Amino acid sequence: xxxxxxxxxxxxxxxxxxxxxxxxxxxxxxxxxxxxxxxxxxxxxxxxxxxxxxxxxxxxxxxxxxxxxxxxxxxxxxxxxxxxxxxxxxxxxxxxxxxxxxxxxxxxxxxxxxxxxxxxxxxxxxxxxxxxxxxxxxxxxxxxxxxxxxxxxxxxxxxxxxxxxxxxxxxxxxxxxxxxxxxxxxxxxxxxxxxxxxxxxxxxxxxxxxxxxxxxxxxxxxxxxxxxxxxxxxxxxxxxxxxxxxxxxxxxxxxxxxxxxxxxxxxxxxxxxxxxxxxxxxx
Numbered sequence: 189x190x191x192x193x194x195x196x197x198x199x200x201x202x203x204x205x206x207x208x209x210x211x212x213x214x215x216x217x218x219x220x221x222x223x224x225x226x227x228x229x230x231x232x233x234x235x236x237x238x239x240x241x242x243x244x245x246x247x248x249x250x251x252x253x254x255x256x257x258x259x260x261x262x263x264x265x266x267x268x269x270x271x272x273x274x275x276x277x278x279x280x281x282x283x284x285x286x287x288x289x290x291x292x293x294x295x296x297x298x299x300x301x302x303x304x305x306x307x308x309x310x311x312x313x314x315x316x317x318x319x320x321x322x323x324x325x326x327x328x329x330x331x332x333x334x335x336x337x338x339x340x341x342x343x344x345x346x347x348x349x350x351x352x353x354x355x356x357x358x359x360x361x362x363x364x365x366x367x368x369x370x371x372x373x374x375x376x377x378x379x380x381x382x383x384x385x386x387x388x389x390x391x392x393x394x395x396x397x398x399x400x401x402x403x404x405x406x407x408x409x410x411x412x413x414x415x416x417x418x419x420x421x422x423x424x425x426x427x428x429x430x431x432x433x434x435x436x437x438x439x440x441x442x443x444x445x446x447x448x449x450x451x452x453x454x455x456x457x458x459x460x461x462x463x464x465x466x467x468x469x470x471x
Contacts, residue, residue, distance in 0.1 A: 193249060194450050195224040197241055197263075198256035199234070200392045202227055203415050205467045206254060209443050210450070212463055217453045228259075235259070242266045245283065245290065252284040252450050257387055260296075260323025267292045276360060277330050278353075279323035282446045295445030296327035296438065300383075301335060302457075303437025304410060308381075311408045311431070315339045317375035319397055320385035321346075321353040321368075324412050328383045328438075329357055339365040341375040345386075372398035381408040389419035396420050405429030414439045417468045440464050 414435030
């Protein structure tokens with residue numbers, strides 16, 4: 189039985205479903221995949237431990253690792269190269285060994301797009317608000333524009349980050365209206381849908397990323413947080429009459445891409461999604 193050593197680097201990841209999803213799917217393919225967690229909240233130095241962890245990935249024979257908040261952008265200088273998609277997005281969520289090199293990939297964007305097409309197939313993409321311009325937000329922005337969004341308004345609490353993302357996207361996608369805005373209210377003012385891509389709502393960051401009063405019937409909302417699966421934002425959106433997509437869809441989609449990169453095998457989407465939902469119910 190072929191074996192693979194993989195893992196996840198991030199902060200506050202003890203409740204991650206990645207180990208169970210990756211190891212469980214690997215067993216169906218006759219692969220002995222061992223998946224470790226490297227939680228920066230539990231390691232001396234916190235985020236400062238990232239360079240040493242990547243060095244360990246190099247020296248200890250890892251096939252690859254997933255990377256999550258807050259390392260999707262800070263990991264880039266530690267790698268030997270990037271896939272075209274990771275370079276375009278400016279963030280990495282999967283690092284794969286290729287010979288003696290570590291190459292950064294991004295399965296978040298395609299993963300979000302895969303989930304979006306399943307969850308909200310008839311959603312109006314004419315005017316979309318994006319809340320959060322970090323690693324996950326950048327990936328969602330790229331996916332949204334590839335799906336045909338005509339106008340994208342980006343808000344981030346760090347205004348320069350939103351401006352930088354808007355500038356980069358405008359250079360890559362012609363004939364689209366992409367702009368950084370000054371507030372969530374401005375972003376959602378006449379939007380047809382909203383993608384939330386910040387840590388707010390996670391178990392360790394509870395709350396709402398913007399006032400619930402900005403939500404309204406007819407608006408669709410996509411959440412990227414999946415622990416908990418039912419965030420305060422999703423609950424508020426449903427009360428307001430919005431069509432919704434929980435963060436599990438993106439999590440499953442990106443996991444499918446990561447599994448392919450780690451093993452070379454194609455995961456079964458329906459099986460992985462069913463496994464995810466089974467696990468999520470116990471969180």
